[in-house]
Amino acid sequence: MKALRQYLDKIKPNFEKGGKFEKLHSTFDAFETLLFVSNKTSKSGVHIHDAIDSKRTMAVVVLALIPALLFGIWNTGLQHFLALGQADADFWQVVGYGALKVLPIVVVSYVVGLGIEFMFAQLRGHEVAEGFLVSGMLIPLVLPADIPLWMVAVATAFSVVIGKEVFGGTGMNIWNPALIARAFLFFAYPSKMSGDLIWVSGMSKGEGIVDGYSGATALGDAAVGKMAGLADGGVFDLWNSFIGIIPGSIGETSTLAILIGAVVLLVTGIGSWKIMLSAFAGGFVMALGFNAIGANELMNVPALHQLCLGGFAFGAVFMATDPVSGARTEKGKYIYGFLIGVFAIMIRVFNPAYPEGVMLAILLMNTFAPLIDHVIVQQNIKRRLKRVKVNA
Amino acid sequence: MSDKEPLFSAKNRKLISNPLNAQNPITIQVLGICSALAVTAKLEPAIVMSISVMFVLVFANVIISLLRNTIPARIRIIVQLVVVAALVILVDQILKAFAYEVSKQLSVFVGLIITNCIIMGRLEAFALGNRPWQSALDGVGNAAGYGVILIIVAFFRELLGSGTLTLPGLGTLQIIPQIVYDWGYVNNGFMILPPMALITVGIIIWVQRSRNKDLIES
Incomplete structure (x- = not known):
């Protein structure tokens, strides 16, 4: 920890005014304040600050999202193997498949979103705002696992530029950026965002799917009057829906995992x-x-x-x-x-x-x-x- | 104004060039937005609409300018409406006769040129106080400023929304090749919906103002 601090202090002058990498100041600042609480003091107005600044607030929210993410990874794999009729697939196989589907979406969302954030910060000469740390995690969790990665990239770019930067960046946006991304995908590519085939990974390809297996969500079924799954003992009965072993977007199925996250948010007061x-x-x-x-x-x-x-x-x-x-x-x-x-x-x-x-x-x-x-x-x-x- | 002023003096040229950029009716004055949203899902209707508006605006400007000293101030709006409505009906009938398909796509929006704010705005602000030649140039300029934005918006909406470009006389051209679709590309359905026209106009305004800092309001 100390060595890191010393290293940062050593290279810091390069990024100050007049330094070698003056132009990259906001990039350096972003990493420095991410690693350590900023030592800047205020010049006017409020002089007493909590150490919990936005970066640390955001980190807690990301932490609160982890249960939903982990559960989502497992459930993505589980639903896939259920659709294949291999309910006996072992745990690591299931998690491995889920991770292979979910993690690329998370990576794409972060790379594209943070890339645009850094670009705008450099162009406008202000600090890199921390808002995307949370949005970057929220976006994958509200998407179906089979969404093509380029669509994730397009939607993320749209939400960061049109949903946020247009209004002046983090803290100025009118709408939740992650929902803008989802709404964009929903209206732009409805075939990949709605219907019965997309909620279970591998379903749309149709290879090896068990005959008669329905990948519909509970709400999709109920909307067309199929209520059997929702009754006690059905696929979507109250217990299954609460635990989250049902088809749906990656992070949204498990009410339990979400409630664990809610406890984290409430205990920390965020x-x-x-x-x-x-x-x-x-x-x-x-x-x-x-x-x-x-x-x-x-x-x-x-x-x-x-x-x-x-x-x-x-x-x-x-x-x-x-x-x-x-x-x-x-x-x-x-x-x-x-x-x-x-x-x-x-x-x-x-x-x-x-x-x-x-x-x-x-x-x-x-x-x-x-x-x-x-x-x-x-x-x-x-x-x-x-x-x-x-x-x- | 002296009669010796050349037809295309610097001042007259400005009448055409200003509305294309610093005085653009859509991006700066934010007029005529309704039709910009409605007819820009495909390129062809946008082009036809631009031409129709130019025809109406130029002739309305000239006619009102010729009549400007005889129109009583109190009833000038009615007179303007009569002139504009007559021209719009003319355009509508011509479109129905010679370009029926486009006319069907444009549907009520040809008739709604009557209420296009740009037209009434130019008649009130310019034609009532200027001579016919200047008024004609002003009409060309403003209609071109309107048309340019319409065509830019329609270009992007049709290209990204349908993967095609529809040009008058050439029909629908497939611009994005089939192989791209085979790789997994999907047309963006959101581009066809009206909200995206608004966002596209917004992006044009953004680009324009970041290139021309004078246009940014304080």
Whole structure:
């Protein structure tokens, strides 16, 4: 550790103004602050800072994503071998196959995203922002395992440039960049992002797949009225959906792994419990309401089950809590989270063409988050003004 | 203004060149966006639309400029509308007669040239106060500025969205070869959807302003 610090100190002058590699200052700065907490002192305003700066915050979120990633790797392999009818494949075979499918997506997402971030930082002469550390991990986790890598690259580039840099970089974006990438893929390449064939790795090639094996997701099945899998003992029963041994995007299937991540976020105080809680509450209440109506098959899915299916848990825990694109006022967080839950279930139920209502719900509420905050702030001002008048 | 001023004096040339860049109706004044979104999924309708707008704008500019001293100020909008509407109907009928397929693709958007903000804007801002020749040049310039953006947007949308380019008289040309598709390339369906037209226009605005710093608002 010390040797590293000394080495950095030794080469640092090269990157300062007037040094040999002056132009690469922001690149050096990025690595230095990633390895060590910045020793810069503020010149004005707040002088007391926590050591937990954005880079360390992001690192914790990435850590919280690890359970979902590991589970996703295993599940990708498992689903593949189930489709081949080789349920007895041993653990390492399964993990090996999953890793071979998932890790390249992670690498592509990071290389492309960070590459663009560094490029923009160099061009604009500011520090490399840390926002992509999390986005780079979120993007692979919300994609199906069989997505072609070049599509991952195109979507990542789109989300970083159009979703973030256009607005001024990390901290200025209106929408969650990872969801922009997913939405882009969803609308640009629907054949690779929806349907029954893409959720289980190897399914679309169709080689050696067991006769009659359906790679459909629970929501895909329910949307066409096939409810057998969702009943007790079916492929998508409550337990399986909670543990996550069902077809789906890489990181979204296991509610359990996501909840472990949620605990990490909540214990460290990085994710907002208000948003998570109200998102789950919103989804639960909405699903209960639909249960009461019960006009189509998706309406009849039990409320608890709804929360375990699709990307609901993943969205509520990792996407909705994004501090940049979400609501920032404390009261606003409840409204923001609740409406995400409500809209996610509503889109899912009413529009079977978009079973992934969570993505659209969060993007929609991202758009409205500033409005919610505005109303809350104005209310507060009004309330306090009233008090002044009464006292006067 | 003296009568001896040459037809293409520096000032008159500016009437054409300005709207192409620093005064572009779409990227700078942000007018005529609706049709830029609607007709740019393929190249051919975009080209036909640009030509139609140029025809309407030039003749409307000239006619209004000729009438400018006789139109009572109070009813000038109505007079302008009548002139523009007459020209648009003319264009619509010509398209239906000679380019029926394109006319079907453009559907209501030919009729909607009447409400294209660029046309009314130029009539109000320029033709009512300038002589016919200048007004004609202004019409050519602004319609060209509009058309250039339309064609750039349509070029990228059709190329990336369908892998083809449709040119008037040549039909649909497959630009991206089949072998690329065999390697796994897929057309980007998002490019065909209207939001992508908006984003493409946005990127053009971005590129233009980063090349010409004077255009950046404070």
